[in-house]
Amino acid sequence: MTRREWRNLGLGLAFISPWIIGFLAFTAYPVGASIYYSFCDYDVFSKPVWVGLLNYHDMFTDAVFWKSLMNTIYYAAFSLPLGLVISLLVAVMLNQSIKARSVFRTIYFLPSLIPVVASAMIWLWILNGKYGLLNHFLALIHVKGPDWLADEHWTKPSLILMALWGIGGSMVIYLAALQDVPRDLYESADIDGATPWHKFVHITVPLISPVIYFNLIMGIIGSLQVFAQPFIMFGGGGPNRSALFYAVYLYQNAFDYYEMGYACAMAWVLFVIILFLTWAATKSTRRHIYYAGE
Numbered sequence: 001m002t003r004r005e006w007r008n009l010g011l012g013l014a015f016i017s018p019w020i021i022g023f024l025a026f027t028a029y030p031v032g033a034s035i036y037y038s039f040c041d042y043d044v045f046s047k048p049v050w051v052g053l054l055n056y057h058d059m060f061t062d063a064v065f066w067k068s069l070m071n072t073i074y075y076a077a078f079s080l081p082l083g084l085v086i087s088l089l090v091a092v093m094l095n096q097s098i099k100a101r102s103v104f105r106t107i108y109f110l111p112s113l114i115p116v117v118a119s120a121m122i123w124l125w126i127l128n129g130k131y132g133l134l135n136h137f138l139a140l141i142h143v144k145g146p147d148w149l150a151d152e153h154w155t156k157p158s159l160i161l162m163a164l165w166g167i168g169g170s171m172v173i174y175l176a177a178l179q180d181v182p183r184d185l186y187e188s189a190d191i192d193g194a195t196p197w198h199k200f201v202h203i204t205v206p207l208i209s210p211v212i213y214f215n216l217i218m219g220i221i222g223s224l225q226v227f228a229q230p231f232i233m234f235g236g237g238g239p240n241r242s243a244l245f246y247a248v249y250l251y252q253n254a255f256d257y258y259e260m261g262y263a264c265a266m267a268w269v270l271f272v273i274i275l276f277l278t279w280a281a282t283k284s285t286r287r288h289i290y291y292a293g294e
Helices: 003-037 054-060 063-094 101-113 116-126 133-140 155-165 168-178 183-191 196-207 209-224 228-234 246-256 260-288
Strands: none
Touching: 003 260, 054 260, 063 101, 063 155, 063 168, 063 209, 063 246, 101 168, 116 133, 116 155, 116 228, 155 228, 168 209, 183 196, 196 209, 209 260, 228 246, 246 260
């Protein structure tokens, strides 16, 4: 490199040095440290002691770990597909030419703007077994509502219901994709006598498949890392730990039990699970995604 090129390189590095320093201090170092601590007995207050794979061995023999993992998988298995389907259907509905369409779009999007803590407090009252609004409306149609937050069989369904209430973000993404679908394709399908269902399946879904794939990947990551709602509403995990999710148990080990090494090991196991599911979703949907540029 010439002297001028070295000078330009130095100026460029100087301009991006705040980002480099931030990346090294707040991303690279924590990631590297968590890998090391996952092989250590570390309580934050004393020096880490190398224990090899002991944390991972203890994890796979820990009944509470498996309970939290199964709770998280149950939650993701229902909230993810339901959220994808319902948000898509709502976006299709709001993409039609109807009166006050912008008002309806705003109403459906607003719940996703409410802070997580505030929405959790709202749902604590809505799902209250004795005085909650949901059970009150069920009583009006002569249906006895369950004790949503105190019955271990209903804690996870209540959180899934909360998740479906906040589909506004994915709905907006779907809505933007739907508006990019060429109108002439629908007109040609109308001339050929296609039904609305056939147009949806053979035109709409293929053309917005990249967005469906994006929401699927983000849904996998988000549903497996759910933390704020169960932590605020159930604290230690609810009745019989039925609402103890993976991220909540990880937090408890790190900041309640001061088992930071164990928590780091849990974090890396979660990373591997998410990485595998993301790879599997990418592999299985590759042939079904249509990119206009290809």
